[in-house]
């Protein structure tokens with residue numbers, strides 16, 4: 001496989017998060033990035049881009065121009081193979097699921113598909129092992 005990219009160039013735009021303190025409106029051209037798109041990238045090329053600060057949204061890749069960008073970007077990496085969720089993580093996942101699904105949906109799902117004793121007694125969900133199985 002080869003990597004194929006289509007450069008888009010450099011673009012400045014207003015930030016969706018930052019607003020001018022006096023007007024309350026978006027600040028024009030407060031952030032800027034380099035862009036390209038790709039529908040085929042080798043793993044090595046993708047890793048090289050990520051290691052150099054490129055980010056991806058679908059097929060669009062962008063690298064923020066940190067000298068012109070109003071908001072700092074933070075890279076979050078999780079070593080999946082060694083990650084084991086602790087109680088706080090599980091609580092956050094449960095809160096998120098509850099927020100997204102809603103109490104009514106959860107109650108109806110529990111009524112329609114009650115957990116068997118075998119399901120209740122299963123060990124905690126492990127994402128990495130589940131994805132590798």
Ligand SMILES: [Zn+2]
Pocket residue numbers: 015016017018030031070071
């Ligand atoms: Zn901003």
